[in-house]
Each structure stands twice: as structure tokens, then as C-alpha cells.
Amino acid sequence: MKLRIIIIHNNVYSSTILGGFKLYKEIKGKKLLRLIGVGLLALALAACSEKEATQGQSSAKESDQTSSESKEAQTRTLTDAMGNEVEVPANPERIIASYLEDNLVALGVKPVAQWSVNDGKSIQGYLQNGLKDIPTIPHDLPFEAVQEMNPDLIIMDSASMVEGGKYEQYSQIAPTYVIGTEVNNDWRDELIQVGKVLGKEDLAQQALDNYDTKAAEAKATIEEELGNPSVAAIWLVGGKFFMVSETLSSGAVMYGDLGLKVPEVVKEISASATGNWSEISLEKLAELDADHLFLINSDAATGSAPLSENLWKSIPAVEAGDLYEFSPDESWLYTGTIANEQIIDHILNSLVK
Numbered sequence: 001m002k003l004r005i006i007i008i009h010n011n012v013y014s015s016t017i018l019g020g021f022k023l024y025k026e027i028k029g030k031k032l033l034r035l036i037g038v039g040l041l042a043l044a045l046a047a048c049s050e051k052e053a054t055q056g057q058s059s060a061k062e063s064d065q066t067s068s069e070s071k072e073a074q075t076r077t078l079t080d081a082m083g084n085e086v087e088v089p090a091n092p093e094r095i096i097a098s099y100l101e102d103n104l105v106a107l108g109v110k111p112v113a114q115w116s117v118n119d120g121k122s123i124q125g126y127l128q129n130g131l132k133d134i135p136t137i138p139h140d141l142p143f144e145a146v147q148e149m150n151p152d153l154i155i156m157d158s159a160s161m162v163e164g165g166k167y168e169q170y171s172q173i174a175p176t177y178v179i180g181t182e183v184n185n186d187w188r189d190e191l192i193q194v195g196k197v198l199g200k201e202d203l204a205q206q207a208l209d210n211y212d213t214k215a216a217e218a219k220a221t222i223e224e225e226l227g228n229p230s231v232a233a234i235w236l237v238g239g240k241f242f243m244v245s246e247t248l249s250s251g252a253v254m255y256g257d258l259g260l261k262v263p264e265v266v267k268e269i270s271a272s273a274t275g276n277w278s279e280i281s282l283e284k285l286a287e288l289d290a291d292h293l294f295l296i297n298s299d300a301a302t303g304s305a306p307l308s309e310n311l312w313k314s315i316p317a318v319e320a321g322d323l324y325e326f327s328p329d330e331s332w333l334y335t336g337t338i339a340n341e342q343i344i345d346h347i348l349n350s351l352v353k
Contacts, residue, residue: 102336
């Protein structure tokens with residue numbers, strides 16, 4: 001940087017270019033020093049200004065970086081079962097996870113709304129110790145109802161719940177994570193996935209370990225007391241009977257986890273089952289070769305008329321008095337760590353006297 005200074009001395013114009021040091025002899029030594037000082041001051045001021053500008057740019061960059069890191073700390077990007085990249089809040093406080101509430105309660109989390117049918121008349125009664133006073137929401141999750149709850153995270157059980165463009169609409173309300181692609185996802189995997197989404201993987205694994213320990217102990221107790229009895233579970237609702245599938249819901253607990261014997265009728269019905277429970281005629285039930293029968297009675301309030309039929313009374317387990325009745329508010333119609341633990345308790349209390 002060059003600084004040109006014009007000096008008037010004894011009516012003679014003198015010029016100097018700092019850096020070239022072309023000086024006229026008329027300039028005395030002291031004045032020369034003063035001149036150089038002025039030039040150096042100007043240079044220092046210019047350098048200072050440039051430094052401040054550089055520091056300002058650096059501070060702006062650091063601020064942007066800090067802001068970006070802060071945002072990352074507040075959310076985590078996860079890929080769900082459908083391949084969607086979802087920015088999940090690090091600490092969600094208003095969660096909707098319809099029909100996945102068993103997993104939430106197992107992890108010590110309360111949702112902002114809970115699954116229901118029949119305008120909130122039917123809920124998962126067995127979970128109410130953990131869901132007391134939680135508002136209900138229709139099982140099909142209408143967009144308006146979801147929006148009113150103002151969730152900060154939506155967790156969907158399966159891909160079928162968000163098909164037909166629904167995912168895009170839900171994700172506009174809040175980050176939406178889909179657990180699995182199947183309607184009947186493995187309940188163990190569901191718990192692990194929910195734990196992952198909520199950052200509670202260790203708690204999820206601990207819940208599974210505790211369940212496996214409980215199931216193993218119950219299995220050993222039943223074998224010691226009764227050997228290997230055959231059992232079946234049926235559901236009476238709307239005057240019709242339904243049988244649980246061999247590998248789903250309470251069937252997975254009875255036959256898989258506890259190793260109880262599967263009756264031939266259960267195997268036959270399960271072979272063509274498309275869901276947890278399959279309709280079965282009373283005539284077919286009369287062929288049921290089970291030592292013990294668990295009945296979930298949703299028709300108790302209306303008289304349970306089919307239970308007065310002679311065919312029903314002719315079923316071996318009913319005739320022998322080895323029938324155990326439960327209400328639909330109990331855990332038999334559901335699945336999950338808490339539901340399955342309660343089913344094990346019911347089986348033990350029924351079979352082991």
C-alpha cells in the first residue's frame with residue numbers, strides 16, 4: 001500500500017511516496033520523522049480495519065456452526081421401515097403411537113393420546129395403570145384429530161396405516177416414523193424399534209430380557225406341575241366365536257413362549273388365518289381337543305347366548321370344567337411385553353392350583 005503526501009515548504013511543493021522514499025532536500029529531519037509517523041498511523045488504521053472485518057466473518061461462521069450443531073443435538077435423523085428419513089426430536093414430549101402404547105408404557109413413556117374404538121368406548125383396559133387420564137383418539141387416526149393433539153412425533157405401527165398419500169399428510173403435522181411394513185409385525189422387533197426411535201434401546205432390551213426370564217420360569221413351573229397340556233384361546237363377540245392363531249397374539253405366548261401343546265383344530269384354523277383371530281363355527285369348536293380352554297367374553301353384558309348351546313357344553317374342556325373366562329379389558333386380545341406378561345400370569349393362575 002502506497003501513501004502519497006504533498007508538502008508545502010517555503011512556497012515549494014514537495015512530494016514523497018512512502019515506500020519509494022523520494023525526498024526533497026528542503027524537508028528537515030524532524031519534519032521527515034513526523035511525516036513518516038503520519039503515514040505509519042494511516043497504515044495501522046487500515047490494517048486494523050481489515051483485521052476486524054476478518055474477525056467478523058470468522059465469528060459469523062462460528063455462529064452458523066454452533067447453530068447447526070445445536071439443531072443436530074435437538075433432533076436425530078433415522079430411516080424408518082419405508083425408507084423415509086425422519087428428523088426425530090431428541091426428547092419428544094407429545095407422542096402419538098396408536099396401538100403401540102404397550103411399548104410406550106413398557107419404556108416409561110406416556111403418549112398424548114391413546115388408541116380407541118367405538119367413539120372412545122373401547123380402549124386397551126389392561127394398560128390403564130400406565131395410561132390413566134390420557135385422552136382417546138380414534139384408531140384410524142383422522143387428520144383433524146391428530147392435528148388437534150399437536151404431536152411432536154407420530155409413530156405408526158405399519159405401512160398400511162399411511163398408504164394412499166397419508167404419510168405425506170401426517171408428516172406435515174409432525175415427524176412420522178413407520179415401524180414395520182407388515183400389519184402383524186413381530187412384537188419383539190416393535191419394542192426394539194420404538195426404543196430406537198425414543199433413544200431408549202437399553203430399556204427396550206431390558207424389558208425383553210425380563211419377559212424372557214418370566215416366560216422361562218412359567219414354562220418350567222407348568223411342566224413340573226402339569227407336564228405338557230394342550231390349550232386354546234377363543235373370543236366370543238357379537239354372538240360369534242374367533243380362535244387365536246398359533247403364532248400371533250396370545251397364541252405366540254401359549255405355544256411359542258410357554259411351549260404348550262397345540263390342538264389339531266388350532267393348527268387347522270391357523271393354516272388359513274389372515275390375522276390374529278379367525279372366525280370358527282360352534283360345530284368346529286365342538287371338535288376342539290384341548291385340555292384347557294381360555295374364553296375372552298365380549299358378550300357378557302348381552303347374555304352370551306351361544307354359551308347356552310348344547311354343542312358348546314359338549315366341548316371336552318367345557319364339560320370337564322377346565323374353562324377359564326376373561327373380559328375384553330384384559331390383555332388376551334393384545335400383544336406386547338406388558339400384555340404377554342399378564343397373559344402368562346392368567347395362565348399360571350388358571351392351570352397351577
